[in-house]
Amino acid sequence: MVNNKDFSQACENNKTPILAQLRTHFADQNKIVEIGSGTGQHAAYFAPALPHLTWQPTDIPGNHDSINAWLEELECSNVLPPVEFFIGRDSWSFSDIDGVFSANTTHIMQPHEAQMMMETIAHNLPDNGVFCQYGPFKFDGKFTSASNDQFDQSLRERGYGGIRDIVELQTWAKPLSLVETIQLPANNHLLVWRK
Ligand SMILES: C[S@@+](CC[C@H](N)C(=O)[O-])C[C@H]1O[C@@H](n2cnc3c(N)ncnc32)[C@H](O)[C@@H]1O
Numbered sequence: 001m002v003n004n005k006d007f008s009q010a011c012e013n014n015k016t017p018i019l020a021q022l023r024t025h026f027a028d029q030n031k032i033v034e035i036g037s038g039t040g041q042h043a044a045y046f047a048p049a050l051p052h053l054t055w056q057p058t059d060i061p062g063n064h065d066s067i068n069a070w071l072e073e074l075e076c077s078n079v080l081p082p083v084e085f086f087i088g089r090d091s092w093s094f095s096d097i098d099g100v101f102s103a104n105t106t107h108i109m110q111p112h113e114a115q116m117m118m119e120t121i122a123h124n125l126p127d128n129g130v131f132c133q134y135g136p137f138k139f140d141g142k143f144t145s146a147s148n149d150q151f152d153q154s155l156r157e158r159g160y161g162g163i164r165d166i167v168e169l170q171t172w173a174k175p176l177s178l179v180e181t182i183q184l185p186a187n188n189h190l191l192v193w194r195k
Pocket of ligand 1: 008011035036037039059060063085086087088102103104105108109113
């Protein structure tokens, strides 16, 4: 299985600063669903470090071998095998979830999928549920750096949805409240939403 491990250098770079925030914002949560787990590196790093949580990775089936390969090496029992979940195609089927994590997904999704993700999370989180959302974002129509502007152009040229504005995410996420906007390295932010 080890050969199936995909690797993202960005995950290696961002996992430590993200974890420092999750320790605070997921301190009182129990079960987290991760949307768009990708390689599986975040799940493999966060779950052992946050043993009070049960971590449920999700993604398209094509990513499950890599996620499983990363999880196989762990000596912890609080991370579940990945399940298929693609916004726009699969409906929410998770029980007892009181937290959601998603990294680098809204700029990959088409705008209607990003909208559906925010609406789905807002609808399904219980009161006091927390959604931690990591990635590049626009603020009041402005990019936070020239490199994010260029990244957005390259995403759109390749058919991806592009970097979303926090204002539109707030519109879609009602009744979630954006309680913190935390600047992290590489022109990325962690948005902390609470119901
Ligand atoms: C850029 S990767 C980020 C992966 C990982 N979270 C990370 O930070 O490295 C985007 C991920 O979003 C997933 N994704 C794209 N569209 C999606 C959708 N509509 N619903 C759920 N996941 C989606 C992809 O399969 C991919 O794993």
